[in-house]
Amino acid sequence: MSAELDTSLVKIRGLHFSHGSRAIFKGIDIDIQRGKVTTIMGPSGTGKTTLLRLIGGQLYPDGGTVEVDGHQVSALSSGELYALRQRIGMLFQTGALLTGLSVFDNVAFPLREHTHLSEAMIHDLVLIKLHAVGLRCARQLMPSELSGGMARRVALARAIALDPMMIMYDEPFTGQDPISMGTLVQLIRLLNDALGLTSIIVSHDVQEATFISDYIYILSGGRVVEHGTPSKIDRSCSAAVKQFMRGLPDGPVPFHYPGRDYAEDLLDVEKSAPVRSLGRLKYLLRRHASPEVS
Numbered sequence: 001m002s003a004e005l006d007t008s009l010v011k012i013r014g015l016h017f018s019h020g021s022r023a024i025f026k027g028i029d030i031d032i033q034r035g036k037v038t039t040i041m042g043p044s045g046t047g048k049t050t051l052l053r054l055i056g057g058q059l060y061p062d063g064g065t066v067e068v069d070g071h072q073v074s075a076l077s078s079g080e081l082y083a084l085r086q087r088i089g090m091l092f093q094t095g096a097l098l099t100g101l102s103v104f105d106n107v108a109f110p111l112r113e114h115t116h117l118s119e120a121m122i123h124d125l126v127l128i129k130l131h132a133v134g135l136r137c138a139r140q141l142m143p144s145e146l147s148g149g150m151a152r153r154v155a156l157a158r159a160i161a162l163d164p165m166m167i168m169y170d171e172p173f174t175g176q177d178p179i180s181m182g183t184l185v186q187l188i189r190l191l192n193d194a195l196g197l198t199s200i201i202v203s204h205d206v207q208e209a210t211f212i213s214d215y216i217y218i219l220s221g222g223r224v225v226e227h228g229t230p231s232k233i234d235r236s237c238s239a240a241v242k243q244f245m246r247g248l249p250d251g252p253v254p255f256h257y258p259g260r261d262y263a264e265d266l267l268d269v270e271k272s273a274p275v276r277s278l279g280r281l282k283y284l285l286r287r288h289a290s291p292e293v294s
């Protein structure tokens with residue numbers, strides 16, 4: 001085992017997972033290094049969120065192993081899993097704040113739920129966390145009074161409330177204006193380094209991810225198609241990586257969700273008026289053709 005692997009907080013080996021009959025992972029290996037920011041990228045539907053759920057123990061692998069801080073997640077008892085989850089902060093795209101609670105109470109929530117700290121201590125901790133995200137003075141506001149960017153920063157303060165060892169971000173930049181985006185990017189990096197966290201980010205935002213990350217994994221078709229530092233990824237010759245990084249609509253990752261033949265589908269659509277001739281089929285294909293299909 002190399003020295004590099006020894007510093008992994010999350011170690012995934014030979015991971016297989018399917019949603020029903022759809023194979024999502026076909027044997028992937030991933031190492032998330034302690035203290036680093038690692039971004040998981042890849043086309044939509046490739047399984048990035050599923051991967052976070054496998055790391056968090058909300059899903060179990062069909063094959064292979066997911067280890068977090070030396071524990072094989074699928075072998076943990078429910079009590080042990082609960083304890084592990086308390087050490088993992090999660091930040092979702094929506095922020096997912098509790099709408100009936102103020103900013104202060106949202107951040108206080110995990111402290112009240114999971115600790116026996118006094119209210120005076122919770123007060124100080126909440127102010128520290130809110131100060132870290134620049135929103136100490138917004139503590140009395142309700143979620144409905146926050147901008148999208150502020151809501152995400154409150155969610156971030158809540159995610160670090162219990163001093164987690166790791167934070168998993170699912171599409172943290174989506175829908176942000178450039179200023180909020182820049183603030184979030186800086187905050188994620190700053191908090192990671194200042195608090196000695198390990199961060200896993202799932203993102204489509206190539207520029208931000210490249211800027212913020214120490215390491216990047218690109219998933220596609222159930223496999224890791226590339227991994228390395230941002231500069232290595234940038235230089236990658238892989239067609240799938242180039243397609244993703246440059247945002248090309250078609251390439252090794254097909255534009256169309258896999259399924260049966262287009263002509264067969266049209267024949268089904270037109271069941272009420274069956275296609276009787278090749279001419280009619282050609283006509284239908286032209287009529288239904290999308291602009292992306294030549």
Ligand SMILES: Nc1ncnc2c1ncn2[C@@H]1O[C@H](COP(=O)(O)OP(=O)(O)OP(=O)(O)O)[C@@H](O)[C@H]1O
Pocket residue numbers: 019020024042043044045046047048049050051
């Ligand atoms: N609970 C579920 N049951 C069945 N299929 C699911 C379930 N959750 C996700 N899927 C399917 O698994 C695949 C991977 O989903 P996932 O959300 O992990 O992808 P993703 O890479 O995060 O996508 P996006 O970038 O669009 O958020 C998708 O095809 C999705 O339709």
